[in-house]
Amino acid sequence: MALRIQFFLLVFSFKLLATAATTSVEDYTILKILMSEWQNTPPNWVGTDPCGDNSLASMGLRGLLPSDIVSLTELQILDLSNNGGLKGNIPQQIGSLAMLSTLILLGCSFSGQIPNSIGNLTQLRHLSLNANSFSGSIPPWIGNMKNLYWLDLTDNILTGTIPVSNGTIPGLDWLVNTRHFHFGENQLTGTIPAQLFSSKMKLIHVLFDNNKLTGGIPSTLGLVTTLEVVRFDRNSLNGTVPSNLNNLTRVQELYLSNNQLTGPISDLTGMNTLFYLDMSNNSFNASSVPLWTSSLQSLTALVMENTNLQGEVPSSLFSLPQLQTVDLSNNQLNGTLNIGSSPSSQLQLIDLHNNSITYITLGGAFSIKLVLVGNPVCKQSALSTYCTSATSNANYSTPSNNCLDPICSSNKTSSPNCSCAYPYAGTLVFRAPSFLVLNGSSYYHQLEGYLMAYYFNSLPVDSVSLSDPMRDSSDYLHVSLKVFPSGQDSFNRTAVSAIGFILSKTFGPFSFIALPYLHFADSSVESSKSSNTGIVIGEAVGGTLLVLLVIIVSIYALRQKRRAERFTEHSHPFASWDLTTWSGSIPKLKGARRFSFKELKKCTNNFSDANEIGSGGYGKVYRGSLLTGQLLAIKRAQQGSMQGGNEFKNEIELLSRVHHKNLVSLVGFCFEQGEQMLVYEYIPNGTLKDCLSGKSGIRLDWMRRLKIALGSARGLAYLHELANPPIIHRDVKTTNILLDEHLNAKVSDFGLSKPKENPDKDRVTTQVKGTMGYMDREYYMTQQLTEKSDVYSFGVVLLELLTARKPIEKGKHIVCEVKTAMDKTKNLYSLYEILDPVIASGASLGGLENFVDLAMHCVEESGVDRPTMGEVVKEIENIMQLAGLNPNAESASTSASYEEYGGGFPSSKLEPK
Known part of the structure; x- marks a missing residue:
């Protein structure tokens, strides 16, 4: 079929893209059928050819989805979301759309059963049928969708049991590559099959809330260690909570409330990324508030209403650094409530209504909302402030940006x-x-x-x-x-x-x-x-x-x-440093020399503009020369820098204890007269970004780029695997990779780096920082930092080495550009048009396909699917051998060999074979 069609919707779009100059007669006929079936189609569909501009977003389309649509065999994306007037059944023939990769019918009024034939869509990666009126059971044939990433059937009226495989019949347990199981707000019944979960699965979200499920929570759930969100609340589950649930160390949100769970409250020690826990309204054995709750350092909300708790509330609970909300209402808690002298600065609400608390101890100024209504302590009139019901103030509206709201007419x-x-x-x-x-x-x-x-x-x-x-x-x-x-x-x-x-x-x-x-x-x-x-x-x-x-x-x-505000060190990063001992007696600063302000002022000629070699949000960088002739790069924080203090302290402590030929060496620092300066070895050829952009005048051929990739990978691998403790760089990018006189790569700028004080812990909970275009969404969404975040950023760097493009240009991301252009069936993956002309017009590009594969492996959506930096180093070494290079040979060439020659770039372009 000459026509390649994509239906773009969620918020209801319908876009037709042609790969040929004209629409085929067959496709045109089908589109005319759609016109006749649907009301409120765009005005430009009235003409003779409806393929000009067919956006149907948010227009209240009404009508049925005709079975004729399955004749559009090249259809890849069908998204009719939020058109509430679209109703009826999904055609049984939907399985004929073999090329379909995305099916989104969110927010329509479709009904009837989901056809079994949907399982024939084996190329499907995104299936969203939520917020409709689908009934009947979940088709087990969905299990055939081995490429499915997102499965969302939330908010329908689906019934029956959760399908798992049985002999030759597939089931949801076959979806080992799926990340999202969203089945909330339905009427599913029966037990949760133990077979549903296995250690092979890569699930991130399991949402079965608001159904009619019975039986126990299977212990196999504890095998899916990739899980981050688990919701089984608002069902009729019974029995005990599996004791191996604390294997799920990546889970951040756990909802088990409003069931009939019994037995002891399971020990969740080790779930150190858990920040939302709700176990309310169950029938657990009577017990005190579990002591392990005080060990969950990431916890922001603890909700254990009506769970048969008794005894006193441990004061250590309220000092958890991230804690915002505690709801222990409707229990049998008694004795004295001791908030402690230093509760979390994040804490806003403690709800203990309907308990048996007789005394309270409040330390210092107390501004936390405390609800004690229904406790004996409320008989004391002095505590009347705390003896009223909790209220929720949800009155938020975006304020104006320092302007006066006009009087708008015509429903504007x-x-x-x-x-x-x-x-x-x-x-x-x-x-x-x-x-x-x-x-x-x-x-x-x-x-x-x-x-x-x-x-x-x-x-x-x-x-x-x-x-x-x-x-x-x-x-x-x-x-x-x-x-x-x-x-x-x-x-x-x-x-x-x-x-x-x-x-x-x-x-x-x-x-x-x-x-x-x-x-x-x-x-x-x-x-x-x-x-x-x-x-x-x-x-x-x-x-x-x-x-x-x-x-x-x-x-x-x-x-x-909110998390950042609690660190008072941000405003006083040197408060605990004894400057009188900075001569070298502090082990963390061993090897870092302390320079006087006068000394650095002299060696930079009073920080003259002629010696300025760079600048950024931290401040400016100057070239300096000591009397010995040693060249320095001096990074001087600008006055009033908001983050300079932290980055200054961080970079000194980190760099003074890491030493590798592919890391920029710290020579010393200056901290006097209100100045914060870091002194590095001088790297003469600037940043990799400047070389790729042509700003430096240095041309990098393919072989040199491989060596730069290897050098920078070795530097990062050292930080991840050999530094003690391991260090996550957190800002890997081409401007932070410098090139010395032999064009060897040196990773620089450790201002945002994060040491892993506990190497046995997979993740570090931290405020998200980095550079747009280099950060992976997993880190950005979860705030859980891992070495794999650096791996993603390094993958972007590899793509920059290939294309010399910025990570984001004109709204397009380099990862998307390469994915779109790639064709693995053709020579050099058919990337001729997006390769940097400097290498595309040069000598043989040995190993380029392997290099592209490695880069795309590094930028996988999920961190668990990315290689380690050690594995990246080994792969680049293999690629260099394919290209005829010795990965362990020291470079003897200088930048002069790569300087741009007169006449500019050759006009010839590498053509496909």
Whole structure:
């Protein structure tokens, strides 16, 4: 078929892209059938060829999904989301769409059974049928979808049991590569089969909340060590909680509430990334508050209402550094409540209503919301403040950006930038919100910033606003979202399509339910631009989607600001340092010389502009020369630098104890007269970024790029595997890889690096920092930092070595660009058009295909699928041998061999064979 069709939707898009100049007669006929079946189709579908601009986003489409659609055999993406007027059954012939990779019918009104033939879609990676009225059982044939990444059947009326394989019949247990099981808000019955889970699975989210499941929680759940979110709440589960549940050390949110679980409360010691735990309304054996709760250092919310707790509440619980909410209401807790002298600075709510507490001890100023109504202690009139019911203040609305709201007419709304417009609106529904308190404006303000920066940065969006946060009866968090157009008072169809598609592909246990958009921009203007719209929006959607995949916004990121505030060291990073002993007696600073300000001022000629060799958010870098002739690079923090103090202390402590030929050496530091300066060895050929961009005038051939890749990989492998304790760099990028006089790579800039004080722990919980385009979404979403975050960033560096492109250009991410261009059946994977001309026009590119494979392996979406840096080093060594190089040979060439010659780049281009 000459036509390649993609239906882009979530927020209801329908986009047809042709690979040939004209639409085939067969495809044209099918599209005409769709026109006749659906109401409210775009005005430009009235013409003779409906393939010009077919965005159907948020227009309230009405009608049925005709079986004729299965004749579009090249269809790859079918996304009809949020068209509430689309109803009826999914055609039984849906399995004929063999090329389909994405099927999103979120927020429609489809009903009936999900056809068994859907299991024939073996290329499918994303299946979202949530928020419809599908009934009947879950087809076991879904188990045939071996490539499925996302499976979402939430909020339907599905019944029957959870299907697992039986002989030749498949089941959900066959989906070992799937990351998301979303089955909440249905009417599923029966037990959770032990066979459903195994150690082979790569599941991240298991959501079976709000069903009618019975029986116990299978112990096989503890085998799926990749899990991060588990929801079995609001069922009729019984029996004991498996004792091996604490094997799930990556789980961040665990919901077991509102069941009939019995026996002792399981020991969850070791679940050090757990920040939300809800075990309320079960029938556990009477016991005291488990002591292991005080060991969960990442815990933000502990909810154990009505769980037969008794005795006193341990005061150590309230000092957990991240703790925000404690709900131990409706138990038999008694004795004295001792909050302790230093409760968590994050703590906002302690709800202990309906217990038997007789005394309380409060230390110092107490501003925490404490609820004691229904306790004997409330007989004391002095405590009346604490003896009222808990209230939830969820009144948040995005404030204006230092402007006066205008009076808007014609149903328009004022944006945060005080412009009247028709916003694209809907509701964000978080199925596993990471915090209980709804009145923290910082959460929502930060979410607004991330939506603008990472979702809509390449689209015609002026601003976004959030309002009316609330929790429903299923404990889902609902937040109203409005997206405002830029430069005009309404969006056109293609812009709404792009925004909707981006929001439909988010990677967390949440979804976006949109309202119909009824105020599209002038259709005549759109029609005049129809010939170019497909290209422009294709670029916008593709690039922005990849940015989303790399840097995903989720509610987890909103905890960062609050987390950072608790570290008072940020404002006084040197408070505990004894400067009188800095001469070398402190082991952490061994080998780092202390320079005087006067000495560095002299060797840089009073920090003259002529000696400035770089600058950044930290400050400026100067070249300096000692009397001995030794060249230095001196990084001087700008006055009032917000993060300079931390980075200064961090980099000194780290660099003074790591020594490797592929790491920049720290010579010393200066900390006097209000100055913070780091003194490094001088690296003459600047950054890898400058070489790839042509700024430095140095040309890097293929062989040299392989050596640079190997050197920088060895430096990072040393940090991960040989440093004591191991160090995660956290800001790997081409501007932080320097080249010496022989063009050997040296990794630099350890200001954001994070040591792993406990090497046995997989992850470090930390505030997200790094550079946009290099950060993987897993780190960004979870705030759980691992060595694999550096591996992802290094994969981006490898792609820059191939293409000499920035990680993000014109809204397109380099990972997406390479994936789109790759064809493994052709020579050099058919990457001729995106290779850097410097290497594309040069000598043989031996090992290039293996190099591309390695880079793409490094940027896998899930960290567990990426190699270690040690494995990366070995693979690059193998690639160099394929290219005829000795990976252990020292370079004897200098930068002069690679300087750009007169006449510029050759005009010839490597052609496919």
